Amino acid sequence: MTEDGFRRSYKGESYNLGLAVYSCGLQRCRPSHSWGPAVRDHYLIHYIVRGKGRFTSGGKKWELQAGDAFLIQPSTIVSYEADLTYPWEYDWVGFNGSDAKHLLRQTGLLDMEPVFHCPPENRFHMLLADIIAVSGSSCSAEARMESGLLRFLAELMDTFGTHVPSSDNSYSYVQKAIQFIDRNYAGSIDIEKIAQSAGVSRSHLYRLFMAYINMPPNEYLTRYRINKAAAFLKDGGLTVGEAAYSAGFADQLYFSRVFKKYMGMPPSKFSGSTAKEGLLHGKE
Template structure:
């Protein structure tokens, strides 16, 4: 589950060599994950607070505040927030014939995917500037494309440094297990059933999964369920008991304990707080104030 403010432009009136696609800012919950998935765009993320992991090809990166990570088109990627200190990140997505050429001129050239930036505040400000263009007209589109160009010009000048993966632990089996969980978490599945579905030994699957993601299959499954429950609590009107059943818990008591352990609050308190203060409904001005208070951007910007 993410609490996000975002902007997306699907219908473009012009097609240039470099075009803005979407951007946003998200505060994630513990163990919130995206993927495994393939994007059609370049998506550049800026980690503002917290920690998480990013996996691409046979590489895994441990990332924190001040790091950038790049998702390239047509590459399978996965990223997940830390369980104790989940990340707050901003992102901008772009495409076009010049996109690859520009990236190849930055520190993220060739097979580089992550870097420590020296320009975090500037990058965040560009993304906030994009979020102010909510109109779906040609003028906004041109200005969003211009900001994207400025963002990448800043990236070209970034004097940060590249990260190299700490370990190479690519595991197709783990990816298969994650995909199975994503498709079947609503059911009363067990680790044994997952192993049988993938035609592997249970112990072998558990060992490979833990080595790959530094968490157990059971905890990952619980995290997926809690993330979905948080989404339903935030945006739906069903009872907590109905939601607990919908995400795969066969006991309201077990769900309640798991939800509080994961989020630090009861499901009812979480729902009340989210209804009163939806991050999706936060104005851009309020978001800027929040980022100023966290010293992510300065008051002068």
């Protein structure tokens, strides 16, 4: 396998709000191949299959080899480099979503150093290979990747998470808020109503969302609605106006601006001819 001979799967247009695989693959690096220093916008776990390399985070450097792994958290400046004489080969999986931090907390990894050594009898390589094997951009492939990711995280919980409390009361407030959004996104809801549904203040809800989801609740609501609108346009054959209203956007022009911000294109261009022109004030 050459350095370019690896498989990757990227998250598609929709924004999965629970748990989503962003990328996965197996890479055999050339000598001194490096990445960073830079940041990621999602969680990323590398498992070293063979070879050696270096990982740097927070000004600290680790020399790693087969059986070691490292976790990159969002917005953390890191860098890593393959060894000059025995460059590493590693599996990786990148992921995020509203449940990602909660699940990672159950693994115990968030309370450890970003690097960790896996026991010899571990199944991590096999579980990551399973995710890579089903990678793709279709809905069924995404479901299979997420299923594989859950099995991988469960294995991490069994291996490293023995001292993690089984319950997390703070996260239950986030779950209540997310459930309220899921049931009421199409209506006239705001952060005050969402906080009331969860039984917390607006300020506390903000802190909980930042702690568990890495985004404020108003951005979560907007992303959720945009995701729903994208699904309506792609799969429901709705006009732009119909999709906007169905997703909870009363102002269609505002919807078009926000949609383009998050999806990288205006809604009328989304999914080709599936998204029909339907603006109240003419074409975009």
